[in-house]
Amino acid sequence: GQNIDQPTEMTATEGAIVQINCTYQTSGFNGLFWYQQHAGEAPTFLSYNVLDGLEEKGRFSSFLSRSKGYSYLLLKELQMKDSASYLCAVIDSNYQLIWGAGTKLIIKP
Amino acid sequence: GAVVSQHPSRVICKSGTSVKIECRSLDFQATTMFWYRQFPKKSLMLMATSNEGSKATYEQGVEKDKFLINHASLTLSTLTVTSAHPEDSSFYICSARSGDDYNEQFFGPGTRLTVL
Numbered sequence: 001g002q003n004i005d006q007p008t009e010m011t012a013t014e015g016a017i018v019q020i021n022c023t024y025q026t027s028g029f030n031g032l033f034w035y036q037q038h039a040g041e042a043p044t045f046l047s048y049n050v051l052d053g054l055e056e057k058g059r060f061s062s063f064l065s066r067s068k069g070y071s072y073l074l075l076k077e078l079q080m081k082d083s084a085s086y087l088c089a090v091i092d093s094n095y096q097l098i099w100g101a102g103t104k105l106i107i108k109p
Numbered sequence: 110g111a112v113v114s115q116h117p118s119r120v121i122c123k124s125g126t127s128v129k130i131e132c133r134s135l136d137f138q139a140t141t142m143f144w145y146r147q148f149p150k151k152s153l154m155l156m157a158t159s160n161e162g163s164k165a166t167y168e169q170g171v172e173k174d175k176f177l178i179n180h181a182s183l184t185l186s187t188l189t190v191t192s193a194h195p196e197d198s199s200f201y202i203c204s205a206r207s208g209d210d211y212n213e214q215f216f217g218p219g220t221r222l223t224v225l
Contacts, residue, residue, distance in 0.1 A: 042202045042216040043153070087152065097143075097214075101152040 002026045004100035006088050011106045012078055020073045020086050020103045028093020034062050034073045035087040037102065043087055046073070075105075083107045111137045113205045115217035122193055123225055129189045130220045132203030138183035139205035143214070144176070147200045159186050193224040 004024045012018040024032070031050040035043035049055055049064035049071060061074040073086055088100040112135040122128050132142060141160050145153040157173075159165040159180035167173045177189040186205075190197055202219045 040200075040219075040221070042219040044216070045214075097155065099152045099154075104150075 002092060002098050004088055004090060004098055006086075006100045006103045008101070009104045009106065011108060012075075014078055014080060014107055014109050016078050017074065017076050018078060018105065020075070020088075020105065022071045022073070022088035022100055024069050024071075024088070024090045024098070024100075026090050026092045026098055029066060030091040030093065030095060032062075032064055032071050032091075033087075033089040033097070034060075034071075035089065037085045037087055039084075046086075078107050080107050080109070111135075111205075111207070111215045113139075113203065113215045113217040115203055115220050117220060118218060119221045119223075121223045121225065124194050125192055127189055127191045128193055128222060129187055130201055130203075130222075132186045132188070132205065132217050134184045134205040134207075134215070137205075137207050139186070139207060140183065141206045142180055142186040143204045143206070144178060144186070144188050145202045145204070147202060147219075153202065156188075190222065193222070195224045198222055198224045 006022045033048050034046040036046050037043040047062035049062050054063045059076045064071045085102040085104050087102045090098045114133045116131045120128055143158055144156045147153050155168050156171045157165040157167045157178050159178050161180050161183050165178035180186040200219050200221055203217045204214050206214045
């Protein structure tokens, strides 16, 4: 079956750095997304990786290793507004989006 | 990025009634639209994929007669929850995609449905 694993919840301090990991086992791979979702709102796009390596976009970076079936989202200089759920999603060989359950990130002052 | 709207944002209805949710792409043509539902603290669950002018493709376990999807134009898709029951209460989210660029999927703000 298809599976995406990410931690259920993480806590970090304002101003610090946090890394949210995602591992996947899917039938084929055509790219990996990270989305941010605040409570009661729809997801918003953060990043898309299809090749191995690190993609940096401001305070957020996303890394992909296809051979390991592994990605992480790195958030720097954490702000209180970064408190949200972070969803990892993979496009499989049928071009279907497979969603992880999301990681709830709690930022403390 | 492109904008997708949903209407209504919240709806409360009585059991047995039908509710229609609209999803519109405001500044691009959406060849494909997706409908998701999300339960509290759970991930998104894809319900169906709709392409403009053709029948929607439903995911396994989703009743097509209960969740009617119409994608009549390149900017509008509707989801009708027929004969709603309390277990249909959920957060319904649509997303829209233009062409085959999978980097270009945009989400609507979601509709909170509560069935009493």
